[in-house]
Amino acid sequence: MLLLKNGTVVTGDGKTIMEKASVIIKGDRIAEVTDCLDPSVENYAAEVFDCAGKAILPGMINHHQHGVVFGPVFASGAKPYERQRVMELLDRNLLQGHTTVMNVDGFATMDEVRETQKAHPIRIKTATTHTPVNFEAAFRCDGAGLEEKHQAMTVEKMLEEGAICIGEVGGGHTLGGGGQDYLYIPRAVKKATGRDIDYLQARAMKLSVLGRYMEESYYDRDRVAQALKEHGLDGFLTPEQTREIVLQTTMASVKVALEAYREAAELARKLNVPLLIHNAPTSMKTVHEVAQMGVQRLIAAHSNYLFTTEEAVENTKKLRQYPGVIIDAAVHDPFGAKRLVTVPDNLFAFFKEGLADVISTDFAAGSFDSMLEAMQHGVERKLIGLAEAVALGTKNVAGAIPGIAPNLGLLQKGYTADVIITAYPEISKVEAIFIGGRLVARDGRRVS
Numbered sequence: 001m002l003l004l005k006n007g008t009v010v011t012g013d014g015k016t017i018m019e020k021a022s023v024i025i026k027g028d029r030i031a032e033v034t035d036c037l038d039p040s041v042e043n044y045a046a047e048v049f050d051c052a053g054k055a056i057l058p059g060m061i062n063h064h065q066h067g068v069v070f071g072p073v074f075a076s077g078a079k080p081y082e083r084q085r086v087m088e089l090l091d092r093n094l095l096q097g098h099t100t101v102m103n104v105d106g107f108a109t110m111d112e113v114r115e116t117q118k119a120h121p122i123r124i125k126t127a128t129t130h131t132p133v134n135f136e137a138a139f140r141c142d143g144a145g146l147e148e149k150h151q152a153m154t155v156e157k158m159l160e161e162g163a164i165c166i167g168e169v170g171g172g173h174t175l176g177g178g179g180q181d182y183l184y185i186p187r188a189v190k191k192a193t194g195r196d197i198d199y200l201q202a203r204a205m206k207l208s209v210l211g212r213y214m215e216e217s218y219y220d221r222d223r224v225a226q227a228l229k230e231h232g233l234d235g236f237l238t239p240e241q242t243r244e245i246v247l248q249t250t251m252a253s254v255k256v257a258l259e260a261y262r263e264a265a266e267l268a269r270k271l272n273v274p275l276l277i278h279n280a281p282t283s284m285k286t287v288h289e290v291a292q293m294g295v296q297r298l299i300a301a302h303s304n305y306l307f308t309t310e311e312a313v314e315n316t317k318k319l320r321q322y323p324g325v326i327i328d329a330a331v332h333d334p335f336g337a338k339r340l341v342t343v344p345d346n347l348f349a350f351f352k353e354g355l356a357d358v359i360s361t362d363f364a365a366g367s368f369d370s371m372l373e374a375m376q377h378g379v380e381r382k383l384i385g386l387a388e389a390v391a392l393g394t395k396n397v398a399g400a401i402p403g404i405a406p407n408l409g410l411l412q413k414g415y416t417a418d419v420i421i422t423a424y425p426e427i428s429k430v431e432a433i434f435i436g437g438r439l440v441a442r443d444g445r446r447v448s
């Protein structure tokens with residue numbers, strides 16, 4: 001028996017905070033959560049953790065992560081990361097207080113997931129995107145990590161073997177994001193004109209032809225001519241040529257990627273499985289369309305990402321009206337690296353307006369900040385209450401995706417003992433982590 005005594009217990013139910021409370025763990029279960037501990041209990045405990053001045057929380061459930069399985073990465077089916085990189089990403093998750101992580105690189109096989117689980121104590125869950133159109137979208141932009149075994153896999157088979165969600169459908173690579181800017185557009189320009197251009201010039205071409213929402217109807221000759229001039233491209237590219245290049249390099253894969261949303265939605269509805277989709281300006285319209293297709297649980301991933309704050313708030317309010325829609329707000333990296341997302345304004349707006357049903361970290365090129373850090377800042381700024389914030393990463397996630405964390409996400413008698421001890425009120429400082437009642441990390445270090 002383990003005794004975590006005398007801390008501030010946040011149970012994860014969205015309401016309950018108990019001061020000077022204790023959690024008793026027996027085997028892999030929570031035996032008791034109480035604020036009037038029988039003093040004799042201490043005599044029987046194998047180990048006592050004095051939590052005075054600390055918080056005791058359920059382990060966080062991070063339902064949106066990339067690169068945490070020895071398998072293909074991203075919606076583009078890119079080559080797997082080196083084993084060591086995967087282990088680093090799993091460690092980063094665990095030490096941030098995430099005791100469960102869902103891999104949303106949907107092309108991995110269950111064998112690859114099980115292989116990874118053998119190497120790490122964090123609970124690894126997985127989503128699947130093994131559908132014909134998703135494969136096609138991947139191959140249109142990359143697909144280098146997709147071997148025969150991946151291509152032979154289906155959503156149905158994955159679900160049978162333990163996958164719990166369809167997703168992540170769509171992503172930056174397949175939806176006209178970075179890949180087009182760095183690679184595909186410059187390559188096409190080189191072929192057509194013999195000239196080298198950089199990614200900023202490529203991005204300007206793309207945005208002038210398709211706009212932020214990637215629409216063919218956005219094209220306006222004068223606008224493109226102006227952009228070519230501004231970016232020093234007018235000497236060797238005409239607006240017509242630019243339009244042609246952008247449509248071929250970008251729109252071709254975007255169209256397929258968006259078709260994959262509809263295909264996945266039909267499958268999710270038929271199989272009654274949660275569906276997780278990439279929600280950003282490029283896919284916004286399709287997300288609305290899919291939200292009306294009757295999917296029982298539709299997770300609109302990182303609904304705060306790449307939109308302006310007003311746009312994100314407005315779009316999310318509309319999206320929430322459809323039954324079954326679950327709004328995810330992603331943390332990204334606005335507190336630490338500040339590379340992908342430099343300020344947390346959109347996340348804070350979601351806290352303030354109560355727009356998020358769940359939160360997750362997303363990837364941010366591996367520099368993601370923790371869910372607890374987002375919660376801590378939201379609470380410090382009085383945008384959200386502590387109990388409510390913690391539920392966004394625990395009970396609410398377990399409810400949104402049945403199967404991701406059965407019997408987890410709450411500090412309650414009979415629940416499985418995934419428990420963390422943190423500083424208080426600085427809950428992002430994680431001091432001890434228990435998974436299934438076993439101490440797996442302490443003071444920023446993995447111990448098993």
Ligand SMILES: [Zn+2]
Nearest residue numbers: 168171278301
């Ligand atoms: Zn995404």
